Amino acid sequence: MTQWQERHGFAIDLLVVFLSAPVVVALGWSTQGRLVDALLAAGLWLPLGWRRRSPVVSVVLVFVAGVLCLPVNGPVFFPGTFAVLIALYSVTIFGPAWAHRTAIISAVVGCALLGVMFGLTSMGNGYGTVEAAIGVTVLVGGFSMALCISTWAFALTRRSRRELITTLRDRAERLEVERDQQATIAAAAERTRIAREMHDIVAHSLSVVVAQADGGRYAAAADPDAAVRSLTTIAETGRAALADMRRLLGVLREAPEPRTGAIPAVSTLAPSTPQPAEHDLEQLVEQVRASGVRASLVRMGTARRLPPGMGLTVYRICQEALTNVLKHAGPTPAVTVLVQWGPRSLVVEIADDGRGASADSDGMGHGLLGMRERAAMFGGTVSSGPRPGGGFRVRAELPLPTGSAT
Numbered sequence: 001m002t003q004w005q006e007r008h009g010f011a012i013d014l015l016v017v018f019l020s021a022p023v024v025v026a027l028g029w030s031t032q033g034r035l036v037d038a039l040l041a042a043g044l045w046l047p048l049g050w051r052r053r054s055p056v057v058s059v060v061l062v063f064v065a066g067v068l069c070l071p072v073n074g075p076v077f078f079p080g081t082f083a084v085l086i087a088l089y090s091v092t093i094f095g096p097a098w099a100h101r102t103a104i105i106s107a108v109v110g111c112a113l114l115g116v117m118f119g120l121t122s123m124g125n126g127y128g129t130v131e132a133a134i135g136v137t138v139l140v141g142g143f144s145m146a147l148c149i150s151t152w153a154f155a156l157t158r159r160s161r162r163e164l165i166t167t168l169r170d171r172a173e174r175l176e177v178e179r180d181q182q183a184t185i186a187a188a189a190e191r192t193r194i195a196r197e198m199h200d201i202v203a204h205s206l207s208v209v210v211a212q213a214d215g216g217r218y219a220a221a222a223d224p225d226a227a228v229r230s231l232t233t234i235a236e237t238g239r240a241a242l243a244d245m246r247r248l249l250g251v252l253r254e255a256p257e258p259r260t261g262a263i264p265a266v267s268t269l270a271p272s273t274p275q276p277a278e279h280d281l282e283q284l285v286e287q288v289r290a291s292g293v294r295a296s297l298v299r300m301g302t303a304r305r306l307p308p309g310m311g312l313t314v315y316r317i318c319q320e321a322l323t324n325v326l327k328h329a330g331p332t333p334a335v336t337v338l339v340q341w342g343p344r345s346l347v348v349e350i351a352d353d354g355r356g357a358s359a360d361s362d363g364m365g366h367g368l369l370g371m372r373e374r375a376a377m378f379g380g381t382v383s384s385g386p387r388p389g390g391g392f393r394v395r396a397e398l399p400l401p402t403g404s405a406t
Contacts, residue, residue, distance in 0.1 A: 115141020329354025
């Protein structure tokens with residue numbers, strides 16, 4: 001109901017004022033039967049229709065009409081003089097701070113003048129002494145001032161409540177916008193993560209499959225056993241890729257639990273093998289070696305416990321680098337994967353002696369960018385480029401947290 005009143009407040013004020021204006025004007029006319037009384041009553045009442053839309057103009061017009069009542073008609077209360085309190089109340093709630101402060105000061109001064117007019121009138125009519133006139137002045141002026149100040153104080157309370165509601169509403173709107181923005185950012189980050197995982201899984205698996213298929217095709221005539229081994233590797237690679245895809249897409253497909261609506265844990269979504277980590281690099285290198293690449297793994301230093309996600313990052317960086325070797329290094333390259341544990345950082349270097357530095361690229365890949373993004377999540381860096389003696393090298397350095405050795 002309050003919001004409806006706020007939206008239609010101007011129309012409500014106009015309707016109430018103009019419907020009651022004939023009654024107010026008629027009562028003003030009936031006091032002494034003069035046209036000026038009716039005009040002053042209309043001047044006091046009609047500006048109230050704009051008390052919300054233009055509170056400053058409304059209170060000025062009402063106060064001017066009220067002041068004109070004193071010399072023109074003396075201390076006579078029109079039915080429309082109640083409009084002074086309404087105008088003071090309205091400008092305090094809807095007007096600026098300076099306007100309602102000026103209005104209360106003007107109202108107090110007007111009340112003092114009203115008390116003086118009542119005192120002078122009582123003396124002029126011979127109804128009392130000077131002391132009695134002073135008493136009438138104090139009584140009428142004090143009562144009028146108390147009435148105006150009470151109205152002003154009540155309006156200040158309503159103004160504070162109105163400002164508080166407006167502030168809470170604005171804060172709720174900002175929080176809603178911020179919540180939507182956070183949800184959008186989280187969704188974009190999740191899409192990026194899923195796209196990165198899909199790229200690593202699909203690109204590496206397809207590169208191995210293509211390399212094995214080409215090798216098996218050339219060796220089929222001369223060495224059928226080599227073709228069988230290639231087909232076996234293709235099948236194993238495809239199964240591993242499918243398992244990774246099921247694990248990744250299971251999070252997206254699984255519906256919420258019917259009772260609580262909560263999303264189940266990841267372990268219940270895809271009952272498969274855990275995500276690969278740094279200790280799975282041997283299998284990765286062995287898989288690449290089965291594709292005809294002379295691959296080797298070298299470990300240096302003492303292995304340490306990695307925080308969640310960093311092991312997967314190390315694995316994916318090596319996987320992407322080895323995939324690029326399969327795609328761009330040429331026939332029978334030699335590649336070395338170096339894992340060096342330092343006191344404060346873990347260095348992973350993948351170097352080959354192929355022609356990757358000069359190989360043609362379609363410019364559509366995002367492998368190197370994905371490596372940098374993965375390393376940046378843990379405060380690490382990735383550098384890549386041609387080797388001095390030929391070939392290509394990818395070097396990733398990730399800072400290690402303080403922890404016990406494994």
